[in-house]
Amino acid sequence: MYLVVPFLVLGIVIAALVDIIGSDQSRIRHLDKTLWLLIVILLPLVGSIVWFAIGRERPQAVDRGSFGDPRRRETPVPLPSSSSTEREIEALEREIRDSENEDRIRRLEAELRARDLKG
Numbered sequence: 160m161y162l163v164v165p166f167l168v169l170g171i172v173i174a175a176l177v178d179i180i181g182s183d184q185s186r187i188r189h190l191d192k193t194l195w196l197l198i199v200i201l202l203p204l205v206g207s208i209v210w211f212a213i214g215r216e217r218p219q220a221v222d223r224g225s226f227g228d229p230r231r232r233e234t235p236v237p238l239p240s241s242s243s244t245e246r247e248i249e250a251l252e253r254e255i256r257d258s259e260n261e262d263r264i265r266r267l268e269a270e271l272r273a274r275d276l277k278g
Contacts, residue, residue, distance in 0.1 A: 168204050175199050175207035178215065186216045 179187075179195050187195065195214055199206035 171207045172203045175210045182215060188216055
């Protein structure tokens with residue numbers, strides 16, 4: 160029993176250190192990442208508990224419905240990115256311009272043939 164508690168504390172401290180190091184700075188609350196590391200190193204058990212309690216931002220919960228709700232089996236459909244939509248619009252506009260240019264070229268060629276026949 161005397162060996163279980165120190166290994167448990169050591170495991171909690173290591174888990175907190177790994178979590179702090181692996182976390183993005185934007186997802187850490189209240190203090191800087193280096194300060195959190197110092198707190199956990201200097202006050203191992205208390206610092207680790209405080210880190211897990213208030214130091215990190217928790218992910219937002221997603222409402223998947225109750226147990227029998229069919230929405231639980233659905234996977235969210237990703238929305239198309241605006242950049243791909245913008246690229247598609249640019250490609251369509253380019254295609255329209257090319258088509259208009261081809262029509263203009265055909266009309267001009269027809270005018271040239273008509274002039275050659277007259278002259």
